[in-house]
Amino acid sequence: MDGCLRIHNTVSTTITSPVFSKKSANFRVFTVKCSSDGALSGAAGVAERPWKVADARLVLEDGSIWKAKSFGARGTQVGEVVFNTSLTGYQEIITDPSYAGQFVLMTNPHIGNTGVNFGDEESMQCFLAGLVIRSLSISTSNWRCKETLGDYLAERNIMGIYDVDTRAITRRLREDGSLIGVLSTENSKSDEELLEMSRTWDIVGVDLISGVSCKSPYEWIDRTASDWEFNDNGRNKETYNVVAYDFGIKHNILRRLASYGCKITVVPSTWPASETLKMKPDGVLFSNGPGDPSAVPYAVEAVKELIGKIPIFGICMGHQLLGQALGGKTFKMKFGHHGGNHPVRNLRNGCVEISAQNHNYAVDPKSLPEGVEVTHVNLNDGSCAGLASSKMKLMSLQYHPEASPGPHDSDIVFGEFIQLMNQEKVKA
Numbered sequence: 001m002d003g004c005l006r007i008h009n010t011v012s013t014t015i016t017s018p019v020f021s022k023k024s025a026n027f028r029v030f031t032v033k034c035s036s037d038g039a040l041s042g043a044a045g046v047a048e049r050p051w052k053v054a055d056a057r058l059v060l061e062d063g064s065i066w067k068a069k070s071f072g073a074r075g076t077q078v079g080e081v082v083f084n085t086s087l088t089g090y091q092e093i094i095t096d097p098s099y100a101g102q103f104v105l106m107t108n109p110h111i112g113n114t115g116v117n118f119g120d121e122e123s124m125q126c127f128l129a130g131l132v133i134r135s136l137s138i139s140t141s142n143w144r145c146k147e148t149l150g151d152y153l154a155e156r157n158i159m160g161i162y163d164v165d166t167r168a169i170t171r172r173l174r175e176d177g178s179l180i181g182v183l184s185t186e187n188s189k190s191d192e193e194l195l196e197m198s199r200t201w202d203i204v205g206v207d208l209i210s211g212v213s214c215k216s217p218y219e220w221i222d223r224t225a226s227d228w229e230f231n232d233n234g235r236n237k238e239t240y241n242v243v244a245y246d247f248g249i250k251h252n253i254l255r256r257l258a259s260y261g262c263k264i265t266v267v268p269s270t271w272p273a274s275e276t277l278k279m280k281p282d283g284v285l286f287s288n289g290p291g292d293p294s295a296v297p298y299a300v301e302a303v304k305e306l307i308g309k310i311p312i313f314g315i316c317m318g319h320q321l322l323g324q325a326l327g328g329k330t331f332k333m334k335f336g337h338h339g340g341n342h343p344v345r346n347l348r349n350g351c352v353e354i355s356a357q358n359h360n361y362a363v364d365p366k367s368l369p370e371g372v373e374v375t376h377v378n379l380n381d382g383s384c385a386g387l388a389s390s391k392m393k394l395m396s397l398q399y400h401p402e403a404s405p406g407p408h409d410s411d412i413v414f415g416e417f418i419q420l421m422n423q424e425k426v427k428a
């Protein structure tokens with residue numbers, strides 16, 4: 001490595017065709033300059049925002065260095081960089097436990113304008129490695145706002161950076177695939193050190209679920225508020241007992257299940273299938289969760305033991321574990337799906353749903369045994385987005401029917417789970 005540095009001061013020089021291959025040896029440094037009113041400028045000599053200078057570096061494993069300004073916590077953090085194309089819902093995103101080990105880069109350039117409230121959290125903690133944004137709102141304005149995004153992240157020890165060229169990084173991730181990065185505000189750490197950290201860390205094969213799952217079972221009763229009462233398909237007055245495996249479960253999955261009439265017991269990821277059977281639930285939910293589904297064989301075993309015995313619904317990681325338990329294979333995608341605008345075709349009725357997605361792995365449909373139906377397909381790349389087997393009483397989605405703040409097109413699938421449980425209940 002020769003440590004050669006190249007500084008680019010404008011956005012436009014950095015978003016043309018990618019100049020690096022993954023793991024190339026040379027460093028190149030990118031900064032974004034702003035005039036004092038915050039406008040981008042390519043002209044030499046334009047002042048940075050007067051109240052803060054670049055104080056953070058994001059070093060990617062391909063050797064590129066992105067100078068930025070920090071907010072939230074300070075320090076040094078390693079993680080995988082993924083881009084999220086959602087226009088709204090940054091608070092739900094930063095509290096989604098499935099982002100453990102990842103830096104979320106928002107392609108929407110303006111973040112933080114509605115601040116943070118305590119009703120939209122998807123979990124009690126933030127597990128993501130950090131947040132990467134183009135522009136941090138200098139004011140917050142919303143009737144529900146309780147604090148600023150920066151204060152919220154700082155209290156939870158999560159690093160954030162802004163004034164970084166998020167378009168250029170996104171294009172690079174699309175070309176080269178996901179990249180590991182190190183974010184640092186520590187001047188004592190050299191570029192070489194940070195690069196070495198990024199190249200020696202990996203997210204593949206790591207059990208990230210054990211760090212985000214609950215430690216003991218608990219009951220969940222909260223429902224979604226009345227503005228969610230747009231859809232009563234499949235609901236009835238019965239109560240269904242559901243055991244929900246917490247692989248990093250998002251609260252809105254629990255709230256939606258409760259609103260559809262479920263009494264839920266949330267159990268840790270390592271909860272034995274035999275204990276679940278003793279509880280005699282009407283259905284089992286396998287939740288979303290972070291990381292590589294191949295790194296949690298104990299969870300696949302639990303799913304295997306329950307298949308065919310109880311109606312099952314898998315969401316995201318739950319869908320991938322179900323795919324493996326059925327004998328199928330999962331693989332890592334180039335840069336995954338992260339955003340609130342993914343079109344999915346429901347192959348059973350031909351309808352297209354706009355969905356919220358967050359995953360880097362997918363089930364290979366060709367590896368699945370006969371009798372397992374692919375029910376949904378992602379229309380951006382044709383990947384498998386849903387599975388079902390009526391014989392084995394199971395259904396699953398690779399994406400998020402509970403999506404908050406939305407879209408809500410797929411919410412009806414909770415009604416389908418209720419119907420699946422009901423069919424078994426009436427037989428009993």
Ligand SMILES: NC(=O)CC[C@H](N)C(=O)O
Binds near residue numbers: 317
């Ligand atoms: N949201 C999730 O459950 C993510 C699933 C899995 N961790 C993936 O990245 O594919």
